[in-house]
Amino acid sequence: MDFVLGIDGGGTSCRAALATPDGRILARAKSGAANIRTDLTGARDNIVEAARQAFLAAGHTPELIEATPAVLGLAGANVGTYRQQLETILPFSKSRVETDAEIALEGAVGGGDGAMAILGTGTAYMARKNGSSRAIGGWGFQVGDQGSGARIGRDLLEQTLLAHDGIRAASPLTDEMLAVFRGNPEDLVEFTTNAKPGDFGGFAPKVFERAAAGDAVANWIVGKAVDDVEAALGVLDLRDGDPLCLLGGLAPLYALRLSPRYQALLKPPLDDALGGAVRMAVRLFTDAAEVAP
Structure with missing residues (x-):
């Protein structure tokens, strides 16, 4: 595994950060809204687009999306089965959908x-x-x-x-x-x-x-x-x-x-919500002992 993705999606925009397995962020990108309760399909499209733009900004082919795990903190993930529905239609190698609050807390205060x-x-x-x-x-x-x-x-x-x-x-x-x-x-x-x-x-x-x-x-x-x-x-x-x-x-x-x-x-805050998603991705998907500053 060469990369991890952190995704922060809300009612206004979706941000993606492409990082190395030790948490060093290579590139960030932004797309449209990603509230999965109000627009699941649109949110999925904007999530993928933000990830694609992050790969391009880092100088890598977006085809690597399918080989990259992602942690996604998304508005609307705290109710119903929206997070489960989304996980089944995402293209990442592994997907962990959390609430936007979870990644925000991780970014703000660490552990x-x-x-x-x-x-x-x-x-x-x-x-x-x-x-x-x-x-x-x-x-x-x-x-x-x-x-x-x-x-x-x-x-x-x-x-x-x-x-x-x-x-x-x-x-x-x-x-x-x-x-x-x-x-x-x-x-x-x-x-x-x-x-x-x-x-x-x-x-x-x-x-x-x-x-x-x-x-x-x-x-x-x-x-x-x-x-x-x-x-x-x-x-x-x-x-x-x-x-x-x-x-x-x-x-x-x-x-x-x-x-x-x-x-x-x-x-x-120690970091923003997007940084929290990256930190969580490193912890869940890699064996890295520390997250890069």
């Missing part, structure tokens, strides 16, 4: 105790104490993923319609959002018919930006999201001194808004 929160298109939390892990959330934005980019975007569209109907006061942000849909609330509703989590999540950075500028609706949405994140962190029962790592595209925005209790626990 020790600590906790991490994924704050991106979706949200998920995991803590490890004395070698035992506990996961929170990750149920998808229709019934979970509170504080996620997808939920923030959905809340923004909801508040925009409420403002249009005069149920709540409008703000510059709701006016701007309605203008995106040509001032037609029906177009906004039609957008939601086929929108995926990443489509909703695309509005989240604007909400944080407008909140920082004092927009009332944006501050209401962000305040609710921060409360949701802290409620989930509270369930993890973190002790003073436990490292807490925030991961995902919204992590820097949340880090500034958490209460002092959680800000005191924040530590930079």
Whole structure:
């Protein structure tokens, strides 16, 4: 075996890292969304495409995919039989599908105790104490993923319609959002018919930006999201001194808004989720004693 693959797939994008058996990453690549619960076939295609691009970026033929084992941490792998279905249609020599939280924790704190929160298109939390892990959330934005980019975007569209109907006061942000849909609330509703989590999540950075500028609706949405994140962190029962790592595209925005209790626990992650997938692949598929830095 010449290589291992680490894959990190979520509602917005899929990343792949090609590494040597000792964990030295040779190349990274990125493709489209890979939430296996919302689009199993599309996720499979994007996973393979990210792997193919990683081989090309490293100067190797993608034909080696079939001889390469992979660890995949994917949104949607925590429910149903999606992970088993995916494993049967992947082209890798061996496939180990884990949740995105598992590889994120591995990357953030290595093999020790600590906790991490994924704050991106979706949200998920995991803590490890004395070698035992506990996961929170990750149920998808229709019934979970509170504080996620997808939920923030959905809340923004909801508040925009409420403002249009005069149920709540409008703000510059709701006016701007309605203008995106040509001032037609029906177009906004039609957008939601086929929108995926990443489509909703695309509005989240604007909400944080407008909140920082004092927009009332944006501050209401962000305040609710921060409360949701802290409620989930509270369930993890973190002790003073436990490292807490925030991961995902919204992590820097949340880090500034958490209460002092959680800000005191924040530590930079040892690696990102993609690095965690590579580390796990090395541990599972090779005899390497150490992962390369």
